Amino acid sequence: MTTADGTVLGTTKIADSGPAARRWNLVITGDGYTGAQMGRFADDARSFADTLLATPPFDSLRDAVNVYRVDVRSTDSGAADPAECGGSAAAPRTYFDASFCTNGARRLLAVDDTTVLTLAGDQVPQWNMVIVAVNSTVYGGSGGSVAVYSLAPGANEIALHEIGHTAFRLADEYDYYRGCGVDTDRDRHPFFEPAQPNVTVDADRATNKWRDLVLPATPMPTTSNPDCSQCDTRPSPVPAATVGAFEGAHYHHCGAYRPQFDCRMRALGHPFCAVCTEQIRRTLQPYLAARED
Ligand SMILES: [Zn+2]
Known part of the structure; x- marks a missing residue:
């Protein structure tokens, strides 16, 4: 259950609004995707990026945003799902050690933040925010220094919520x-x-x-x-x-x-409220203003 349980394959810019130095750069990577599942990860990352950029207020701020996909192959598929939270007791070998049941709450899905932050800095030095898609259909996510979401139904909605925490300091x-x-x-x-x-x-x-x-x-x-x-x-x-x-x-x-x-x-499933919307705008607006530099 370490970085020995996988390999970093490379980075692809999947939404391009300009040079990294002048944009808000979002990095998406994945945990619990095997080599055979890398195509699925590319689809999941694409789906997330498309949803993000079509969701208010990001739809009107898309010229401020770049999205980078970092492909990471894990040895095993899925995420740890401890029995103490009513999970399946699965314990796959994955690169970022994704696990449900953080703080005793099954929905709290977390990863090894240090490994994620190191990867983001290595792959996209001007990164602003990093999110990890976890290849499990059990419901979960978290939004600390790194945002994490699972592929449960409504996965992109979970991701938008967790980005609210990680990138915009929303409670x-x-x-x-x-x-x-x-x-x-x-x-x-x-x-x-x-x-x-x-x-x-x-x-x-x-x-x-x-x-x-x-x-x-x-x-x-x-x-x-x-x-x-x-x-x-x-x-x-x-x-x-x-x-x-x-x-x-x-x-x-x-x-x-x-x-x-x-x-x-x-x-x-609800839109961001007016206060959350304003906070997102305030954060991304400077990257729009720099557009004509
Ligand atoms: Zn709100």
Whole structure:
């Protein structure tokens, strides 16, 4: 279970908006793909890049983005899936040691970050963000210094969510850790302001950090969870595009707020909310401005 369990084959630029020195360079590599599966990895990387560049707000920022595919062959197919999280106990030999069940949560799929970061720097010295596609259909992903996603149904959606963490410093907007009805230690968020731009402990319209996007007619907070021992499962009382302060966010039922009822950082399949969209734009805009240099 080391880099002895695979080989780096090479790098291909699969989305080209200009020289690496002036663009935001995303690197995608794969774990748990055997030599015979490299064609599949190329297809998966292509599918991811096409989805990314067609998804708002990336669709209007695509001239800022390059995507590089780094082919890495693993000895075995798949990812480790520990039995202690209810997995199959599979333990394939893969280059980046991808494994589910990080911190005891099966959905948390992680890799050896150091190996990934070293590879990115070697292959694309001007890399800005690196994501690893893991050749398993078990649901999972993570977004630390490296973004990771599996090939479960909706794989590209998982990837977009994890990129939100890794590249844009966005927090999870959902209100559970292991699951609604499972967690017993997620009733109330600690009273400190999270650094991430899309979650807050402050629902006061005078001081809330995304208050510029909140209309005067929108109540603050917009929703309050009536039972802090549970996830709030009621439907939204306001139209979907409303920016306010919705209680239940950042792994806690109460005491933390998210900007819109739904967002890709809360549940897959929803667009990024206005606050997340603005953060992505702010990060990528400078690479557009450099275009005419
Ligand atoms: Zn959001």
